[in-house]
Amino acid sequence: MTTMTLPPGPSLPRFAQGAVVLTARLRGMRRMRARYGDAFTVNVPIFGRAVVISDPDEAKQLFTASTDLVENVRPNLGRVLGPGSLFALTGEEHREQRRLLVPPFHGRRLAAHERTIEDETVRETATWPEDRAFPALPSMLRITLNAILRAVFGADGDELADLREMLPAWVAYGSRLLVLPIPKTDLGRWSPWGRLWIARRRYDAIVDRLIDKAAAEDLDRRDDVLALLLQSRYDDGSPMSRAQIADHLLSLLVAGHETTATTLAWAIERLRRHPALLRDLAEEADAGGGALREATITEVQRTRPVIDVVGRHVTADGYRLGRWTLPEGCTVLVAVALMHEDEALFPDPLTFDPSRFLGVRPDLYQWIPFGGGRRRCPGAAFATMEMNVVLRTVLRHFTLMPTTEPGERRHSRGVANAPAKGGVAVVRRRSPEAMPPSTIGTAGARP
């Protein structure tokens, strides 16, 4: 028998540790790291015995491990989004489905989304009040929801209005249900799972209508994900099932909207506390540049990653991960913020300083807000482009007023962390003469 070597960890009862790690997440993890080093073992609800790592070499090894050794963390969002969701799929099937989802969020099609996002931003920010504090997050949520709806379904219509109304609640259920056991019997329509299933039936009916509509159209002329999936064929020539399509689309909508919006709210929160940077960014946006803005987004994601941990599930007994030998069934959590705060990787790590990324691409195993390896977020290029366009548009139309208030604390919305006050903004509209003409083109889409 292989001897297992797990990192050290506390012997608190499971419940107490769970509370430490998952409710006061970052504080709890910082404390554990101070006590045990960059890797430690905890016993938590949901995942059971979990090894938390934050060394980039070990993370790289985990992210690039073969699928015979590790798979996606269990449970994951797949239980809420459906068995056809990328989150739920494993092995060869995951590979095959994921490949289909690359083209709509990369290359030529990526550039096509820029205009829509700029329009959405202009429309949403038209209602922003001047000289009065308001949280930016609700606006960001509406912009990113519309952006992903348009990318997924193409043109707007009545069905999208229905989805727009029902999806935000879904994200909230999803994050709560992630931690509740799936009941074996139906507990009724007022139980959390019952509510989810009712919402799912409504969603499926809407997607059915959209598919029927699309079938009557010339799909070749459409660039949205739905059109693409309807046209895809398996090797044996068979089309993708409606259930599979519905699971993919829902996953993209849920995974793609809140994460991007909370990161944008953090960007507003950070920028208002760095007046000199704010001035430089406004000048750069007027001059048509973008290098500093790109570096700023990278630094926002380093210092305020909205997802705390990226997890994997060990499927082979005696899996060797760096210094450790892990048993089958063990959960490994890569602690994103702990890695991002490592002094050896980022000197003066707690200082917000975009210049550390000026003209340098981050190392993709040290900077991991999008996870890593085969399961790395497939929407990363899209999200990066989107955040760039939204910020550029805001900077061109408004002067963001600096503040000396202390930074906002992290507030967990379930899946993503948001600034506790929603990223409070105070803005002044710029006079139209002072505004540079819109120049569509170079919103850097990577990483």
Next chain:
Amino acid sequence: MKVQIDAGRCQGHGRCYDLAPGLFGDDDEGFGKVLGDGAVPPEEEQEARRAAANCPERAIRLAEGA
């Protein structure tokens, strides 16, 4: 040295064109592609190795001495 991408394995993660933009690019659909005929000038061999080592799908082949 020469580089090649196995299109059947490539999943469009884009590590190759991030790490070695002189050797790789992305196609219209977002998958990796080799620029030119894939011949690697001596001063870029280091980058080619880095790209190959970082491709999560091991889709990049290096032919030494070619």
